[in-house]
Amino acid sequence: MSGDPTLLVRLRLPRAGFLLDVDLRLPGSGATVLFGPSGSGKTSILRCVAGLERAQDARIVVDGETWQDDAARVFLPTHRRALGYVFQEASLFAHLDVRGNLEFGRKRTRSPEAARTLQDAIELLGIGHLLGRPVGQLSGGERQRVAIARALATRPRILLLDEPLAALDAARRQEILPWLEKMHTELKLPMLYVTHSADELARLADHVVMLEQGRAKAAGPVDAVLSSIDGPAAAGEDAGALVHGVVAERSAEWQLIRVAFDGGNLWLRDSGVAVGSEVRLRILARDVSLTTREPADTSIQNHFPCMLESVAVASHPSQVLLRVRCGETALLARITRRALFDLGLETGSAAWVQVKSVALLS
Numbered sequence: 023m024s025g026d027p028t029l030l031v032r033l034r035l036p037r038a039g040f041l042l043d044v045d046l047r048l049p050g051s052g053a054t055v056l057f058g059p060s061g062s063g064k065t066s067i068l069r070c071v072a073g074l075e076r077a078q079d080a081r082i083v084v085d086g087e088t089w090q091d092d093a094a095r096v097f098l099p100t101h102r103r104a105l106g107y108v109f110q111e112a113s114l115f116a117h118l119d120v121r122g123n124l125e126f127g128r129k130r131t132r133s134p135e136a137a138r139t140l141q142d143a144i145e146l147l148g149i150g151h152l153l154g155r156p157v158g159q160l161s162g163g164e165r166q167r168v169a170i171a172r173a174l175a176t177r178p179r180i181l182l183l184d185e186p187l188a189a190l191d192a193a194r195r196q197e198i199l200p201w202l203e204k205m206h207t208e209l210k211l212p213m214l215y216v217t218h219s220a221d222e223l224a225r226l227a228d229h230v231v232m233l234e235q236g237r238a239k240a241a242g243p244v245d246a247v248l249s250s251i252d253g254p255a256a257a258g259e260d261a262g263a264l265v266h267g268v269v270a271e272r273s274a275e276w277q278l279i280r281v282a283f284d285g286g287n288l289w290l291r292d293s294g295v296a297v298g299s300e301v302r303l304r305i306l307a308r309d310v311s312l313t314t315r316e317p318a319d320t321s322i323q324n325h326f327p328c329m330l331e332s333v334a335v336a337s338h339p340s341q342v343l344l345r346v347r348c349g350e351t352a353l354l355a356r357i358t359r360r361a362l363f364d365l366g367l368e369t370g371s372a373a374w375v376q377v378k379s380v381a382l383l384s
């Protein structure tokens with residue numbers, strides 16, 4: 023597990039159909055995504071961290087401060103926990119304008135830096151032009167940005183976000199995601215982010231906890247969890263790896279950009295990202311194939327050498343899921359069991375991967 027282990031969440035809580043039972047040591051900065059199907063206990067964990075629900079046998083430590091420790095009979099009420107909570111639907115005060123809503127949040131803290139913090143939050147979320155607007159005249163995405171700024175203005179030690187994009191349509195979601203990414207890049211603040219969207223997971227997470235029926239089925243840095251072939255992320259159509267790279271070159275002639283990563287280069291459609299930008303790419307297992315020799319005369323131009331690291335049976339027995347290593351980067355490939363047999367590949371074999379499609383996430 024990476025990062026400072028300054029966020030501890032241990033709790034047990036009986037739910038309708040199961041016992042929520044987790045013991046998480048999470049990094050003290052960056053975004054930890056709680057990911058899992060509906061009803062797996064994600065919101066319940068946030069509510070316990072916030073002190074809105076009282077778990078048993080719990081120990082919750084945030085930024086070195088104990089918020090709950092049942093063994094020591096410590097339980098801080100919600101108002102004494104320095105947290106920002108952002109819900110699915112922004113709960114703004116309808117009788118106040120945007121400025122009034124932001125000031126309301128700020129009144130909870132009397133610190134001398136509070137005005138600066140509020141100004142920083144306004145700039146970070148890009149809502150300076152909305153300050154005099156009645157909240158009834160905001161779009162869904164703008165409402166959420168105001169709600170997040172209001173949470174940040176209280177100078178929290180942790181930000182809890184419960185499916186903050188789920189109530190928005192696809193276009194609004196795409197509009198607000200870059201603001202969340204910016205916040206994530208610029209703030210040291212730890213965030214617990216609940217979602218069941220694979221796209222939000224891939225774009226925002228540093229760390230991930232995969233929940234199922236109240237248990238953490240996998241937890242760790244997002245790259246490692248997504249490229250594991252036997253974890254819960256490997257099941258299903260959208261199994262795939264995350265690749266971190268840098269835009270190294272732009273070809274005006276072909277309208278392509280070259281992303282260099284530790285293990286090779288990928289040419290992608292030019293979406294206007296500046297040369298030098300750090301980007302995240304998502305490569306689905308179903309878009310990766312293998313060859314034993316360097317491919318030639320193929321329309322799939324993204325190919326590079328790799329080493330076969332491990333093999334698992336995929337959800338259908340005709341198929342296998344392979345984890346291959348290209349430099350420091352792990353990719354997943356899903357091919358038929360027969361293809362694996364015909365190619366004569368086994369763990370440790372050198373091969374070539376061909377990548378048919380890549381999604382640029384940021």
Ligand SMILES: Nc1ncnc2c1ncn2[C@@H]1O[C@H](COP(=O)(O)OP(=O)(O)OP(=O)(O)O)[C@@H](O)[C@H]1O
Nearest residue numbers: 036037038039059060061062063064065066067218
């Ligand atoms: N107060 C409660 N008492 C008992 N069970 C509850 C209570 N609140 C929720 N539950 C149940 O606990 C389970 C977990 O709910 P929770 O809201 O934490 O899941 P979730 O993963 O956040 O789901 P979703 O993605 O749908 O929001 C669900 O089965 C839910 O019906």
